[in-house]
Amino acid sequence: MSLLIKNACIFTCDQDIVIPDGYLEIKDNQITGLGKMSAFPVERTAHGAWRIIDAHGRVVMPGFVNPHMHLYSQFAKGLNLPKMASFLEVLECLWWKLDKALKEEDIYLSAYLGLIESIRSGVTTVIDHHASYGSIKGSLTAVAEAFSETGMRGALCFEVSDRNGEKDCKKAIEENVSFLEEVAEKCMSPSYLLRGMFGLHASFTLSPATIKKVHEANEKFGAPYHIHVAEGEEDAADAKARYNFSVVRRLYDEGVLREGTIAAHCVHVNDVDIELIKKSGAFVVHNPVSNMNNAVGRMHYLKMCAAGLSVGIGTDGMGSGVFTDIKAASVLHKEAAGNPQAGWNEVHMSALKTNPSIPSHLFGKKLGVIAGGAEADVIISDYIPSTEVKADNYWGHTLFGVVDSRVHSTIVGGRVLMEGFKLEHIDEAAIIKEARKLSTSLWKRFEK
Numbered sequence: 001m002s003l004l005i006k007n008a009c010i011f012t013c014d015q016d017i018v019i020p021d022g023y024l025e026i027k028d029n030q031i032t033g034l035g036k037m038s039a040f041p042v043e044r045t046a047h048g049a050w051r052i053i054d055a056h057g058r059v060v061m062p063g064f065v066n067p068h069m070h071l072y073s074q075f076a077k078g079l080n081l082p083k084m085a086s087f088l089e090v091l092e093c094l095w096w097k098l099d100k101a102l103k104e105e106d107i108y109l110s111a112y113l114g115l116i117e118s119i120r121s122g123v124t125t126v127i128d129h130h131a132s133y134g135s136i137k138g139s140l141t142a143v144a145e146a147f148s149e150t151g152m153r154g155a156l157c158f159e160v161s162d163r164n165g166e167k168d169c170k171k172a173i174e175e176n177v178s179f180l181e182e183v184a185e186k187c188m189s190p191s192y193l194l195r196g197m198f199g200l201h202a203s204f205t206l207s208p209a210t211i212k213k214v215h216e217a218n219e220k221f222g223a224p225y226h227i228h229v230a231e232g233e234e235d236a237a238d239a240k241a242r243y244n245f246s247v248v249r250r251l252y253d254e255g256v257l258r259e260g261t262i263a264a265h266c267v268h269v270n271d272v273d274i275e276l277i278k279k280s281g282a283f284v285v286h287n288p289v290s291n292m293n294n295a296v297g298r299m300h301y302l303k304m305c306a307a308g309l310s311v312g313i314g315t316d317g318m319g320s321g322v323f324t325d326i327k328a329a330s331v332l333h334k335e336a337a338g339n340p341q342a343g344w345n346e347v348h349m350s351a352l353k354t355n356p357s358i359p360s361h362l363f364g365k366k367l368g369v370i371a372g373g374a375e376a377d378v379i380i381s382d383y384i385p386s387t388e389v390k391a392d393n394y395w396g397h398t399l400f401g402v403v404d405s406r407v408h409s410t411i412v413g414g415r416v417l418m419e420g421f422k423l424e425h426i427d428e429a430a431i432i433k434e435a436r437k438l439s440t441s442l443w444k445r446f447e448k
Helices: 042-046 071-076 087-101 104-120 139-150 166-186 208-218 233-243 247-253 271-280 288-293 301-306 323-337 344-363 394-402 428-447
Strands: 002-011 018-027 030-036 050-054 059-062 064-069 123-128 153-156 194-196 198-202 225-229 262-265 283-286 310-313 378-381 407-412 415-419
Touching: 002 378, 002 394, 050 415, 059 394, 064 262, 064 283, 064 310, 064 344, 071 087, 071 104, 071 428, 087 233, 087 428, 104 123, 104 139, 104 407, 104 415, 104 428, 123 344, 123 407, 139 153, 139 166, 139 194, 153 344, 166 194, 166 198, 166 208, 194 344, 198 208, 225 247, 233 247, 247 271, 271 301, 283 344, 288 323, 301 310, 301 323, 301 344, 310 323, 310 344, 323 344, 323 394, 344 394
Parallel strands: 002 050, 002 059, 064 123, 123 153, 153 194, 198 225, 225 262, 262 283, 283 310
Antiparallel strands: 002 018, 018 030, 059 378, 378 407, 407 415
């Protein structure tokens, strides 16, 4: 079946082309045509099976990408937590306790819940960084099942860490390998919407011996790494004390920072580190809301962008949709620079260019644009512009219109996952009911 979206205000994000009153054609998993409504060949829909969505003037644009997410965090909502005075205490008292309490059914439902939120938030690709040291083997398969059932696009990995001992570290490496083997078998199918990365936690929980083992395990795959880099002062202090290097220098020298690596956070870095990241070809992902929530500091975002780094914007599990973080980044760095226009172009580039370039690199496909031959990952925002839309102001409409509006419809790989705010093929009420039941047991295990 082919899909037609008509009467749409299209932000193509392709050379800043805007079509204020246009149509969009999708066949199978790709965009096959677009143009002005006045030029639409009406006779085309008279032949064959077409599904038609009337946007009624709403904005249609490429789906958003969340390049650093922790889907396993969903069951943390509502947890009663002790006082935590540092980022390390946040890890020890919340996240590391939670990931050790997770069972396979929790992992699956937590991922499912996060993906439902993603669909509702206009995110069409989620790059997930998973941890569940209470249930390692098969955990990525459980997450992958949630992606398959919701129809979402994504990339998965398991975070390798020494924090739970050698035995669990070995299992974490094996889980990455197992999933990468699965991806290698299935990735040639156009309908398979998952890719693999090799997950690492952070420098301060990884010995040189473990990183060597990871490289050896990853040699036959050449998968990009996904790692937290200098998020908190603890990571920076550990690298200085143990190696007399910065975190970035250590990871660069040991081959973790390389082309395609996702380096999340990069808060505690210096000018030399920035040059090393640029030289490595790694992607940096800024997570402003999480960084503020954990009081770890403010990334040198504008400096990194000016240096030519590829800087995206993610959520770090603070939410499933990226709108809040995009808006936060757009104001946070104005305050830091003392300039009300600071970050305007940079946040635009991060949200609409760099973010989709990360899965484009992983999939080897054209994502993040509405153009012929591009993957059909598209959203319809419940935003109808009340002022003129053109090439030089569509970012303003995005930041102050789309970002503040609900998402009307979400399409991934040509498949409609939500139309008119209604999820398709998903029994959300049943998922929530089961999650509430499981969360009671999970919280009891967490509190032990």
